[in-house]
Structures are given as C-alpha cells and as structure tokens.
Amino acid sequence: MTAAAFRITAIGRNTFTGLVRQKVFYFLLIFALVVIGNSAFLAKFSFQEEFQMLKDVALGAMAVFLCLLAILTTANLLPRDLEDRTIFTILSKPVPRYEYLLGKLLGVVILLTLSTLVMGILFVGVLFLREQAALAETRATFSGSPQDLAAALDAVRKGVFSWDLGEAMVLLLVKAILLASLTLLISTFATSGIFAILVAASAYFIGHLQVTAREYWMSGIGIHWWTRVFTAVVALLFPDLQAFNLSDDIVAGTALPAGLFLQTLALGGVYTAVYYAVACFLFQNREL
Amino acid sequence: MPGRTSLSRSLQAVLLVIVAGALLVPWQKELQATARKAGFHSVPLGIDLREQIGQSGFLAALSGFRSPVAALLWIEAHGAWERTEWGRMAALFNTVTTLQPHSLLYWDIAAWHMAWNASIAAFQDKRQPSEVLRERSRRQYVQLGKDFLERGIRNNPDSYLLQERLGILLRDKAEDHAGASAAFAKASALPGAPAYVARFAAYEAAKVPGMEQEAYDRLRSLYDQGEKMRLPTLVAELRRLEEKLNIPVNRRIPAPPAPAVTPRS
Secondary structure: OHHHHHHHHHHHHHHOOOOOHOOHHHHHHHHHHHHHHHHHHHOOOHHHHHHHHHHHHHHHHHHHHHHHHHHHHOOHHHHHHHHHHHHHHHHOOOOHHHHHHHHHHHHHHHHHHHHHHHHHHHHHHHHHHHHHHHHHHHHHHHHOOOOHHHHHHHHHOOOOOHHHHHHHHHHHHHHHHHHHHHHHHHHHHOOOOOHHHHHHHHHHHHHHHHHHHHHHOOOOOOOOOHHHHHHHHHHHHHHOOOHHOHHHHHHHOOOHHHHHHHHHHHHHHHHHHHHHHHHHHHHHOOOO | OOOOOOOOHHHHHHHHHHHHHHHHHHHHHHHHHHHOOOOOOOOOOOOOHHHHHHHHHHHHHOOOHHHHHHHHOOOOOHHHOOOOHHHHHHHHHHHHHHHHHOOOHHHHHHHHHHHHHHHHHHHHHOOOOOOHHHHHHHHHHHHHHHHHHHHHHHHOOOHHHHHHHHHHHHHHOOHHHHHHHHHHHHOOOOOOOOOOHHHHHHHHHHOOOOOHHHHHHHHHHHHHOHHHHHHHHEEEEEEEEHHHOOOOHHHHHOOOOOOOOOOOO
C-alpha cells in the first residue's frame, strides 16, 4: 500500500469510527421495525399483494434512510472537525487536503455500504420467511395435480425474489454515495452543518426535477429566453437523480437490462468523481 | 477571514460543475432513452396526478418514492373495501395504477374488485328499490373493471395475464363470448401463457352463432397437438361441433372405445 493510500484509509477508518460512535446505526432498528411490522400488517392481504407491498415499502425505506444518512453524516464532517480543531492536527501533518477529503468520503462510503448490506440482509430475510410461509400455505391448501402444485409453487417463488432486487439496492447505494459527495462539496464552502444540510436537501429535490428542466430547456418550444436560461442552469448545475430511480419499476416486474444497470452505475461514479474534484478545488485554497 | 472561500474561486467552481453538467447531457439523454425503451420512467407525473394524490404525495412521487406511495394508497383502498366504499376504492385504484402502470397485480385486483365485488354489491344494494337502476349500476361497475384491464393491457402489451383476465371478465360478467374468445386467443399468443388459455378461446368461440367453424378449427388444432390436449371437455365440444358442422366421418376424431361388457355369471 502506498503512503497516500495508507493515509486515506486511516482517515476513512477514523471517520467511520467517529460516525459509529455517534450511534447512527440506531436507524437500522427503525428500518427493522418498518420491515417486520409492515410484513406482519400485510399478512391480511393475498400473498402476491403482500410481497409487492413489502418490496415497495422496504426499498422505499432503504432509499429514505440511505439518503438521510448520506446528507446528515457528510454535512457535519467538516464543521465538526473545524469545531474540534481535529482538522488542524491532521492538515499540519504532510497530508494533502485532497487526501483528507477522500478519506472523509471513504468513511461515509463504508458506512453507507455497511448500512445497505445490513438492511438488504434484513429485507431478504423477511422476504424469505414470508415466502416459506406462502409456500407452506399453498402446499396445505392446494387440491390439484402434482404438476399444477409444482406450477403454483413456482409462481409463488417467481413473485418473491429476483436478481433485479439486488441491483435495485446497489443503485440506491450509488445514489446515496453521489449525494454524500455532493454534500461534501457543499460543506467545503458552507458556514455551518445546518446550511450544508439545507442546501443538500434542496439539491436532492431539484435533482429529481433536473430531467424535467433538461427536457424543457432542450425541447425547442417557444419559451422566454430567461426561462430557457433558468432551466439550462438547473439542468447543468444539478445531478440527474431520476436516472437512479429504477427500483419503482423493478418492483413492478420490469426487467433491468445489464447495459442500463452498468451505465447508471457509471453515471453515479462520474458524478461522484466530479463533485469530489470540485470539492478539492474549493477546499484547496480555503482559509481555515 | 477563517472558513471563507474566495468569491472568484466559488464562481470558478460553479463554472466547473456547469461544464461537467454540459459534458454529461448527451450521456444523460441517451441513458434516459435506453431506460424508457426498457419500460422505466414511463409515468407522466403531471398536474392530474398532483390533484389525485395531494401535494405531499406528489412530492414523494417526484422524489423517487412512487412505489411506496402506491403501496400506501393500496392499503387505503383495502380499508375502503372493508367499509364497502366502492367509489373511493375506484378513485384510489385509478391513482395506484397511474403511479405503478407496470404492476400487473394492481390492474388485475382493481378490475376484480370492480367487476365482481362492487358490481354484486351494487346489484344487491337494498337502499335502491329500483331493479333497473341496480342493474345499470352493476353494469357500470363491470364496465369499470373492463376499463382497468384494457388500460392495463395498453400499458403492458406483452403480458398474457391481463388479456386472460379480460377474457374471464367478458365470459363470466358480460356474456360477451366473441369478445372473450378474442381476448383468450390474444393471451394464448403471448409468452408464458398456460395451455388452457388456448382451449378457453376455442370454447368461447363455440358458444357464438356463426363462429362454429373457427371454434372447430381451433379445437381440432389443439386435439392434434397430442394426448395432453385431449381433455374430456375438449373432446366433447369437438364431437358436438363435428355433428353440427356435418364434418365427414373420415375427418372426424376417432369414436370413443365401447365400454367393456362384463359377462353375466
């Protein structure tokens, strides 16, 4: 491992440890309650409805928690280090500022990845238990031929798991990492953690409308020049977050082509890299 | 001043983000086109939907929580069913299917609730003394169920399930055997359709005056596929049509074996 990689890993590990000490993992308990409670409540529906809604609600909850986690934890990293004066201790050593920022981002990425893993395991576990219950119920109540029973059991299994669910979770993680990188960029010029959170949350909502602004800007319809300039600025300044919202259709059964999945991952990677690079550019000359 | 970034550097940073955004636009457009082609992002989040789900629901749908919003509204519709509020259910089903147009389950169950549960409840409604009005109300709910299935089919043209359900609705609720036959025939041509759907198409055609020859051709073609298709109903219907259409004896299916006679002791 090179010296730079060692330094970045050390900062990342410390950042992650600091975040764990802030008890951010407690939100996982709320997620568990949402998924398990939801599953128990949905037992009164048919099993097809139950699985559909369990997936809808669990993936929705994962998206909420990951985005909140990405924004709230990242927004406070630099202000907290400034407040504790830890940043001066680190930067007085031969640690370039871009390494410091990359280490901070790495810590958040580790946190987000672990959180996705834990939530994913919990979600799949609940789905598996409900699937076993539905299979047992089908076996107990089915009165047709063995071939028809096999087809019915197969239909239950097909309605529960698919690889696309895993890909949907990976896309949620990539979107959260992108948001973390954007929040890090904002926090390099923000005067407080609250300011960074507010700006990042606004960017989150505007990012979901970016595609609308882009289409309006490029549609060629007759609009005032200032409207065209405004929509162009929105389209160019904010990330296209709708591009990562594929889980709504995945849950409904739309198959995710491998090319689309990989291209969306790549877009997330490019956005993350761009925001990190601009964050370094701003942070490089910031007076501390 | 500590903690400050110079204004010119901030402007340069904004410019950098804009340049990067401009470079990414062609890729974003291509990715969006690929996603739409694959069936993603096809829900128009317009002012109509805003009126249906309210401001907070619309904001949630815009922020990437379309499917959880649909699930919550579905649960609300279930509550409306328990309270037998059929009109409210229909409105909620409309919203849910608008939010999740590729979920076959929502179209299927919405149509079933309307064409079966709501239509029967409307016909048995004791608050309405006029049987004519009750019958009209029943037909309206059946039509509503049919509308759900037809819209579902338009949104999911490759799915056999909704075509099959439309066939069942037309057969059992509208007595439209020609329409049912056409729906079953379309379903049978789609990927993943079970074998019985093709048989249903022929059985329904056999009930329509003037479609006997088409029904016969369909049944005969199924019969010729082998032993697995030669079910008692299919064979009996085929024999009936052979008689009705005066099919020459040498082209008819073999006669059933004579029952074994047990000699008297």
